[in-house]
Amino acid sequence: MGTVWDECVILDLPDLDGVQIVWHPAYAVRLLIDSWPVDHRRAYGTAINACADAVVGICTGERARIAFMAAISEAKIDLLA
Secondary structure: OOOOOOOOEEOOOOOOOEEEOOOOOOHHHHHHHHHHHOOOOOOHHHHHHHHHHOOOOOOOOOHHHHHHHHHHHHOOOOEOO
16 A cells, blocks of 8 residues: 655645644545645646555655645645655
């Protein structure tokens, strides 16, 4: 079921209580689908695909993490680490 990322991603999504600490592409996919606060744009779609692919071993966890970070930037979500 994919690999844990070497570095976590800590972000603050406005609709969730507290910060979210993401270590795994499966949790990133869950946040993207269930809690993303803005219109879905290009980086969002790329992140969903990359993270889902990483969960099943089609792409690397690092590629998924980079795509997730791009979606965070695109959505102007506060990144805490």
